[in-house]
Amino acid sequence: MNYSDRFKYVREEIEKAKEKSPYHQEVKLVSVTKNHGPEVIQAVLDNGEHCVGESRVQELLQKYEIFENANEKLEYHLIGSLQSNKVKYIADKVELIHSLDRLSLLKEINKQGKKINRRVPCLIQVNISKEETKAGVFVEDLEAFVEKCLEYPNVHVQGLMTIAPHVDDEEYIRKIFRELSNLREKISKKGYNELDMKYLSMGMTNDYTLAIEEGANIVRVGRLLFGQRDYSKRYF
Numbered sequence: 001m002n003y004s005d006r007f008k009y010v011r012e013e014i015e016k017a018k019e020k021s022p023y024h025q026e027v028k029l030v031s032v033t034k035n036h037g038p039e040v041i042q043a044v045l046d047n048g049e050h051c052v053g054e055s056r057v058q059e060l061l062q063k064y065e066i067f068e069n070a071n072e073k074l075e076y077h078l079i080g081s082l083q084s085n086k087v088k089y090i091a092d093k094v095e096l097i098h099s100l101d102r103l104s105l106l107k108e109i110n111k112q113g114k115k116i117n118r119r120v121p122c123l124i125q126v127n128i129s130k131e132e133t134k135a136g137v138f139v140e141d142l143e144a145f146v147e148k149c150l151e152y153p154n155v156h157v158q159g160l161m162t163i164a165p166h167v168d169d170e171e172y173i174r175k176i177f178r179e180l181s182n183l184r185e186k187i188s189k190k191g192y193n194e195l196d197m198k199y200l201s202m203g204m205t206n207d208y209t210l211a212i213e214e215g216a217n218i219v220r221v222g223r224l225l226f227g228q229r230d231y232s233k234r235y236f
């Protein structure tokens with residue numbers, strides 16, 4: 001399949017999943033371009049999409065430079081774990097940071113946001129399945145972390161993100177997504193003015209349709225659009 005067929009396929013699957021979802025939500029597709037060369041960002045643009053997801057700051061910056069003339073049409077999403085000392089390079093460039101998961105990062109994003117007079121849009125990453133290899137705030141610590149975020153005016157929390165465990169058990173994955181959906185609802189109901197809990201970022205190549213059925217309004221799809229990533233290659 002070429003890129004155009006792949007985008008068409010993914011968009012059709014998204015539409016089908018939306019019909020099955022009780023929320024009938026709009027869904028934003030983040031095309032995960034990490035570990036691929038700039039040609040896949042060109043494919044995103046050529047196929048009428050505009051959101052790209054990158055995991056590494058350096059790679060994001062290099063692509064940002066290459067697409068200098070098209071960047072007003074692109075939204076960059078930082079989806080991978082973020083080192084505090086790199087925040088300064090991207091605070092003015094990213095549409096949304098999906099991986100806010102600790103106090104030190106919260107403080108640094110706030111600091112950099114203040115310098116550029118921006119409320120940097122962030123999602124809190126939640127580790128629902130408690131996998132040790134995964135980042136994210138544990139469910140039992142989430143409310144306290146949310147309240148902590150209220151103290152940092154240059155961080156604008158806009159929702160929650162999670163990564164489901166890599167298992168075959170569809171019901172288990174659904175349960176994880178449902179839990180994140182319920183957590184967002186619960187925090188929304190508290191009515192904090194400083195937050196805008198509009199986004200639920202969940203679902204990747206293996207589980208994006210399940211995630212949409214459970215209420216995701218951002219999905220992050222990489223391999224299904226661009227093929228396997230070859231980590232022995234570093235494009236940048």
Ligand SMILES: *Cc1c(COP(=O)(O)O)cnc(C)c1O
Binds near residue numbers: 163
């Ligand atoms: C790499 C990555 C994705 C994309 O995963 P695919 O399985 O290629 O769709 C989505 N979200 C995060 C956080 C990632 O790191």
